[in-house]
Amino acid sequence: MKQRPFKPSRIPALLGVACLALLAAGCTTTVDTRGNMVDPDILAQIKPGQSSRAEVQQALGSPSATSTFDRESWYYIGKRTETVAFFDPETVEQRIVVVHFDPNGTVDEVKKLTEDDAQKIQVVDRETPTAGRKLGLLQQLFGNLGRFNAPTQNRGPVISAPGR
Numbered sequence: 001m002k003q004r005p006f007k008p009s010r011i012p013a014l015l016g017v018a019c020l021a022l023l024a025a026g027c028t029t030t031v032d033t034r035g036n037m038v039d040p041d042i043l044a045q046i047k048p049g050q051s052s053r054a055e056v057q058q059a060l061g062s063p064s065a066t067s068t069f070d071r072e073s074w075y076y077i078g079k080r081t082e083t084v085a086f087f088d089p090e091t092v093e094q095r096i097v098v099v100h101f102d103p104n105g106t107v108d109e110v111k112k113l114t115e116d117d118a119q120k121i122q123v124v125d126r127e128t129p130t131a132g133r134k135l136g137l138l139q140q141l142f143g144n145l146g147r148f149n150a151p152t153q154n155r156g157p158v159i160s161a162p163g164r
Helices: 010-026 053-060 137-142
Strands: 029-035 073-084 090-101 107-113
Touching (some): 053 090
Antiparallel strands (some): 029 073, 073 090, 090 107
């Protein structure tokens, strides 16, 4: 049986294919789910006027948040994002479900919130002034040079290790 000799001209082609495969693997989409993406089929089991808090918690799990003032509303918030390579994540799907309870602990209303229910919040770019002075980069790097504490006389007994 005769062996073929290895041709060195194939090495650059193989390296090129390997590099392309690594580049393509770096551009795959990463899907990330955060919070509680409530399944619509399970949500359909929650009946206003019939389901209790315990049944809701058993079916949907613990809420993401509760109402601040009356504790009679549970919020289930979930978000699914996709990230390609080094780009910012893009929201693919978002679900917010609000379950309102009456004073007896029975479901009063189940509401699904959409993007139309969202309110835009104006972000303020002001900075809070702080006391003190601003240090430059070199002052931060070299500001402590020469600021060493002098050795104190009363440090206590020195315990040496055996054999030293």
